[in-house]
Amino acid sequence: MTVTSEQHIEGKRDVTFRVFRLNPQVDSKPYFDDYTIPVERGITVLRALNYIKENIDASVSYRVFCQAGICGSCGMRINGISKLACTTQVWDELPKCREAGIIKIEPLRNLPLLKDLIVDMDPLVGKMKHYRNWVESSMPEPEMGKKEFLVSEEEFSRYDKATDCILCASCVSECSILRANKEYVSPAVLLKSYRMNVDTRDSLHDVRLAELVQDHGVWDCTHCYRCQETCVKNIPIMEAIHGIREDAIECRGLKDSAGAKHAEAFMSDIEKKGKLVEATLPFRTNGVAWTVKNLLPMAVKMIMKRRTPPPPPLVKSSKGMKQFREEFREMTEHVKDDHKTHNK
């Protein structure tokens, strides 16, 4: 399937698009089709796909709408990385090809495949609904329409970047934990939950937060930063995830969930010893029963290799701990003062 052009004209060359194909109604397994077409510098991957669909193979299926990086429809994996086809230049992709001159196009990961490059967005929409990611107004009904709901510039700055999300699902496709478990909340949903939870017009904060700290929620993120790194709008998604965690610790305490207990251990160990007491970290996060059941066989191997972390009394404190502890506690007073000012 080739339409060739005169080669080696500067700014114009033949490029092969190796496109993932699967029509579940007909095909028993996926395959790739190669389409070689003449491409000029400045052409996007989406325009190349449009050319293929119009001139070579009308059966190639993908989602497209605005063609301008606004609607988020054309998310797909280009040379292995999830991004928008409409904002990706063919010329920028050429140096990234594993095989020279062949750009690989695949559907997003971590969502069910419908056909070729089209994935089913319903699971993502379902999670948005589950975490009620919309503003449920805190304004009493009789006042509605009579009073303005003002948002200060300072408040808006807290979620300004999060509102840039166009739900393209690139972050969903790149997420390490979602790859392991499709039940996981997913980065786009966490970002949206964060955005709603810092909005003072919303009344669902506590309900949403209680849901976010459950299994497959905010504590299951493994801090790999792949979501943030591939976000097509450069949104600091991990800051939003950490924002929810900070909020959860503040509103629900440090003993609320395994994730919070794990984080608390770092804080208290640093204050006491300046070092992490790793030997008791599993107990403090998950309790004795979990630790014995899950870690005992490995602990035996580690003892034999002398790799077990030392018991708490043998963890040597950092040098100058007495002074450090005073500094740490002084900062604790600062934080208390901040809260008082904030709550006024």
Add this chain to the structure above:
Amino acid sequence: MKRYAYYLSCINESMTKEVDRSIALWQKDLGIELVHLHESTCCGGSNLDYVSPKHFALVNARNIAHAEKMGLDLVVSCNTCLMTIRSAKKKLDASPELRAEVNEILKKEGLEYRGTSEVRHLLWVLIDDVGLEAIKSKVKVPLSKYRIAPFYGCHILRPSTVLGKDNPLDPSSLDQLIEALGGKTIPYRHKNRCCGFHTLLVAEEESLSVAAEALGEAIEEKADFIVTPCPLCHTVLDGYQSKALKQAHIHSSIPVFHLSEMVGLALGYSPKELGIKRHIVS
């Protein structure tokens, strides 16, 4: 001899002692001296920042200020310590108010965070300061018989706004070091993926599944061993390997080396001297 303030990572002080032990063996061979910073404290391990952002800033301003007092760059050999301390530095450098607040506290210890010391990974020091040609010239036992899978780990690459040394989508620094030591790298799709360490105690099954994918590809590509610049990745890929592979129904195994051990092997030190026998998978 170029000197650096060496940050002591919690994990290298307890579970992965072989990292510091192997660096101590060869550092002078490569013309560097890592001065141990015994006053440093835990960086917060990518957790303290959301428990208390202000304590996070204080702790790491202090860690860096100790290096600044010595007039040296701060060098770490753990990816998460690298990312965490660099994140704190970025926040401190961007906010005069935060800097003033922590310095007011640090003053009592005679310390001041000024932002003059860089925070760098040992891998970066080897490549940028020692240099690949110099390393090549010191190799006594080239790793030419090995096919090596380079596993970078997340926090030496991402977020690139904090790290910025390698292209996070296609990193090359560790590959370059392996080649300078005479080894052959395998094409390894999982090189810039996650090991799952940070959710081991919270979502173990998911973490092990993430680790098994990285291990599985290296096994499938017939690598002789995986090498990583991060002791946390090593802990998962070596310590949890049998559990991860069992969960994924993969009946095989693969040794995992620390960056510091791989360098030591090429410079002529024995596996015993380097502490390689301490690994769970041999």
